[in-house]
Amino acid sequence: MLTEGELLALVGHRFPGGHYRIAHWENWLLANCTGRDPMPGDLAHPVVMFHAPILGAGTSISELFVLGQAAGAGSVGLESYDWEYFRPLREDIDYAVDGGIVEAERTTSETGAIVDRVAFRIEFREGEALVARVTNRWKFRRTAA
């Protein structure tokens, strides 16, 4: 398990950054997974803003688990999302992607259970224009009470 100092030191970690292009097949399958018809035209389903920022920033769910030292099934959970859309997201546009870890916190319950919360923020840009920004908070359960 991370020490509290190691946890807090995650704040400021920057992902490599990179680019992401939403493919038509990916958008089609994603919409299908959500239970709706394909999106009209080249519009991307808004829920693309879970995986596209992570992959576009040059990281992965696996790497985020390693950074947070997840201990296996059941030890990681979603806490919250804050997703902002400044322009519609579209297929086949080369978005520049950049982000990093912005918050980390350790809490201990009255029963002694330790939960670490880690937030990362990633931005999507088209040229200089900010297109979308996500802030996702994950929780890492360290010990059962």
Place this chain on the structure above:
Amino acid sequence: MIVNVGDSIPAWSMDHVDPARMRTMAAILRDPYPVHWDRSANAAFGLEGRVINQGPLNLSYIVNMLLEWAGPSCVRRLTVAFGRPVLDGEHVVAGGTVTSVEAHGDERWAFCDVWLDREGEHVVTGTAVVAIPPADS
């Protein structure tokens, strides 16, 4: 489109959370977490034989409700918190109400409380900001 404070957003229902869709979603997300696709992974916490729906899919049902209501490019902001997990085979319903309507530049924005319910229990709760079509549309 006429929208007033207190309006209910027409509900959007996922009648049967499908484990096949979870598997496809895991591939799209490059998600290595076996709780979404390996029925033996969840025994340790009392969910033997079940798989857990991805959080983004739970959120997507709320998003689909908003898209059906106000159009395919309407979403401006989603702020949600996740509660208890949704499992394969369950029936969930997205709902929402309008809490305010404000001008924002050339657009009108509806601020909404949103949720995803399973048998009356909120499993996702939050707020959404939605650009709504002109009142005369």
